[in-house]
Amino acid sequence: xxxxxxxxMDSNLEITDRIQAGIIILDISxxxxxxxxxxxxxxxxxxxxxxxxxxxxxxKDLSYISSSGLRVILASLKKVKSSGGKIALVSLQPGxxxxxxxxxxDRLFPICDTIDGALELFQV
Amino acid sequence: MVFxxxxxxxxxxxxxxxxxxxxxxxxxxxxxxxVTRNFSPFSVLFMTLIxxxxxxxxxxxxxxxxxxxxxxxxxxxxxxxxxxxxxxxFLAGVLGMLLQTATGNPIEPAACLITLLSGIIGGIFWxxxxxxxVRIPHVFFLGCLxxxxxxxxxxxxxxxxxxxxxxxxxGILDIFLPTxxxxxxxxxIINNLRTExxxxxxxxxxxxxxxxxxxxxxxxxPGQTFTWKSLNLAASLIPVSYIGGDLYDYRKLEDGSxxxxxxxxxGKGVPAALLMSSTRMILRSRLRETKNPCALVSEVNRSFxxxxxxxxxxxxxxxxxxxxxxxxxxxxxxxxxxxxxSRSGTYGLEPDGNLPAGxxxxxxxxxxxxxxxxxxxxxxxxxxxxEAERGEELYGFEQVVQRLNEKPFFKPEDVVKFLxxxxxxxxxxxxxxxxxxxxxxxxxxEQ
Numbered sequence: 063x064x065x066x067x068x069x070x071m072d073s074n075l076e077i078t079d080r081i082q083a084g085i086i087i088l089d090i091s092x093x094x095x096x097x098x099x100x101x102x103x104x105x106x107x108x109x110x111x112x113x114x115x116x117x118x119x120x121x122k123d124l125s126y127i128s129s130s131g132l133r134v135i136l137a138s139l140k141k142v143k144s145s146g147g148k149i150a151l152v153s154l155q156p157g158x159x160x161x162x163x164x165x166x167x168d169r170l171f172p173i174c175d176t177i178d179g180a181l182e183l184f185q186v
Numbered sequence: 187m188v189f190x191x192x193x194x195x196x197x198x199x200x201x202x203x204x205x206x207x208x209x210x211x212x213x214x215x216x217x218x219x220x221v222t223r224n225f226s227p228f229s230v231l232f233m234t235l236i237x238x239x240x241x242x243x244x245x246x247x248x249x250x251x252x253x254x255x256x257x258x259x260x261x262x263x264x265x266x267x268x269x270x271x272x273x274x275x276f277l278a279g280v281l282g283m284l285l286q287t288a289t290g291n292p293i294e295p296a297a298c299l300i301t302l303l304s305g306i307i308g309g310i311f312w313x314x315x316x317x318x319x320v321r322i323p324h325v326f327f328l329g330c331l332x333x334x335x336x337x338x339x340x341x342x343x344x345x346x347x348x349x350x351x352x353x354x355x356x357g358i359l360d361i362f363l364p365t366x367x368x369x370x371x372x373x374x375i376i377n378n379l380r381t382e383x384x385x386x387x388x389x390x391x392x393x394x395x396x397x398x399x400x401x402x403x404x405x406x407x408p409g410q411t412f413t414w415k416s417l418n419l420a421a422s423l424i425p426v427s428y429i430g431g432d433l434y435d436y437r438k439l440e441d442g443s444x445x446x447x448x449x450x451x452x453g454k455g456v457p458a459a460l461l462m463s464s465t466r467m468i469l470r471s472r473l474r475e476t477k478n479p480c481a482l483v484s485e486v487n488r489s490f491x492x493x494x495x496x497x498x499x500x501x502x503x504x505x506x507x508x509x510x511x512x513x514x515x516x517x518x519x520x521x522x523x524x525x526x527x528s529r530s531g532t533y534g535l536e537p538d539g540n541l542p543a544g545x546x547x548x549x550x551x552x553x554x555x556x557x558x559x560x561x562x563x564x565x566x567x568x569x570x571x572x573e574a575e576r577g578e579e580l581y582g583f584e585q586v587v588q589r590l591n592e593k594p595f596f597k598p599e600d601v602v603k604f605l606x607x608x609x610x611x612x613x614x615x616x617x618x619x620x621x622x623x624x625x626x627x628x629x630x631x632e633q
Contacts, residue, residue: 093578096454096619125578128620129452129501129569136545137497160583165501165520166541 070105074098076123077105083181086114091123094131103134110138115147118180122153127161139170148172150180200247200258201368204265207236208375230270234277237266241282241301245291258364260304264332265372267308268320275305275312296339303339304332325373329366336361396428396456403429403459406466408436411599415509416631417444420598422606423623424570430621431458432568433466439477444509447482448566448625449502450521452542458621461498464489469504479505479517480551483543487519487551490544499544503566505553512558512629517551519543522572522583525590526556527563527601527626532590534583558629563598565590567605570622574609581612598626 070077075098078089086109094102109117119135139149150172154162162168174180241262248257262282267275279301283293311320311328404423412419421434431451439445447469451458465486472485482504490500503524505516516524520542523535540551558564567586574581589608595601602624609622 126580128573129450129499133452133497133499136499140496157580164522164537164583166537166539167520169539169541170545 070101085116085184087118089120093126095128096130099130099134106138110141115142115145116184117149120152124158127158152177152180204368204372208372212379230274233266233270233274237262237278238281242285245286261368263305264308267305268312271312272309275309279305300339320373325369329369333362333365400428417509418628420602421625422602425621426618427455429459431462432621432623433462434623434625443506445506447504449500450568451500452498477506479553483517483519483551487543491547499542501542515555517553525565527595529561532587534587560631563626563628565626568623570620574612575619576612598628601626
């Protein structure tokens with residue numbers, strides 16, 4: 063696996079980024095809650111503002127996401143969607159998966175088991 | 187030049203006493219006048235007393251340089267003037283000199299003039315700065331001015347023709363350094379107090395406003411228990427902060443059914459609370475036209491998207507229940523699904539796939555119908571319950587079901603009490619992380 067560059071790290075949330083087949087992949091591990099969501103907003107916002115419209119969020123190590131975290135991902139989704147892009151989620155764990163399902167957010171994002179699967183989505 | 191460290195130390199003693207006075211002044215109940223600057227005749231007299239006594243202290247601890255007597259006694263009237271105005275400075279000088287005479291220390295006319303002038307100049311600075319904090323550079327300037335006055339007035343002024351050049355420098359050091367240092371430190375301490383008091387006042391004001399807002403918010407909620415026909419309802423809302431973004435509501439409808447709602451605005455505190463109260467009003471006003479839960483949610487959705495900042499959203503369950511049949515129609519917009527506590531056990535409903543309000547325009551919300559059996563309790567909670575945290579561990583939707591299954595519940599009130607207790611026990615010493623809201627409606631038709 064190609065490991066990316068740490069772009070943000072604290073005891074609760076760690077974000078690294080890398081590019082694979084021309085698509086930005088953000089590996090998000092830890093918790094996205096009221097305390098850390100602003101950091102996530104900043105990092106995700108930077109990618110979107112720099113013109114990225116197709117983004118894969120690798121959530122293999124995401125243990126918890128609160129409604130403020132959903133809000134951040136949603137805001138980015140709205141931006142990339144308006145430019146014809148999309149955000150795909152990969153390896154959603156049971157806890158966060160339940161939150162996505164409960165809030166109907168699972169309808170807003172393609173959810174894939176593997177990064178390769180998500181990459182294929184963007185190749186079409 | 188003979189630099190006598192000992193002498194400097196003596197004068198530093200004076201400055202230290204000045205700091206002590208400033209400290210005590212700022213800790214007494216009279217200190218509030220430094221903040222409000224509303225000086226009563228009493229507080230002017232108080233400062234006169236302090237200034238006068240300090241003057242005497244200065245006289246008693248002064249030192250002699252050659253033929254001259256140097257001390258920091260003038261700081262007494264200067265400070266009295268600086269704090270309470272011209273009258274205070276002048277009177278402190280007069281009092282100081284009276285005390286001086288009374289203790290058997292003679293006064294020379296020039297020294298008398300210096301003293302009174304110092305007090306008046308201190309007072310003039312107070313006039314100029316009237317409504318502002320006295321700035322340190324101003325005080326520096328004031329110190330220099332007082333030093334120059336001491337230096338140049340009368341026979342006792344330090345005259346180059348009398349003193350050796352080394353002694354002149356020494357005199358300058360002895361007069362200017364303690365005067366400036368004393369004034370700067372004194373004003374610094376007083377300024378600190380003013381800033382601190384100002385901040386405290388502001389935070390009290392904000393806290394008072396928040397406390398009032400909390401009361402308004404809690405008062406705007408309908409009562410925590412309600413019984414009507416065959417329905418018995420209990421509810422609770424515990425905001426994590428003064429005010430919160432959760433809401434519950436219910437009311438009797440004209441067609442004989444009961445409207446209910448429980449919602450959770452994303453985020454916490456004041457911004458969430460503002461959206462919460464407008465949501466409640468939107469729902470209530472739309473309710474006059476329709477009780478269709480999907481129409482109610484759509485209205486909130488529209489309002490969030492049209493008027494919101496596009497960042498906030500709201501998870502909401504709203505619906506109505508018929509007291510005759512136990513039939514419930516509700517729309518769940520992205521909220522943790524309701525639980526049904528029945529005599530045969532508790533189960534959680536499935537999510538309906540609706541998005542929260544405020545996410546997508548033209549979202550087609552779907553509603554769901556179910557019929558409560560006699561004794562069933564429909565229970566809706568906010569994620570403050572399902573996501574109550576112990577360390578990183580969440581209480582969880584499943585645990586709600588599991589714990590509710592462990593004992594029979596006959597009254598909605600017991601369910602609310604039980605769940606609140608569960609959350610408290612689960613979080614333990616951890617601070618509550620989210621607003622915690624519970625609504626339970628039991629159906630008890632006469633049999």
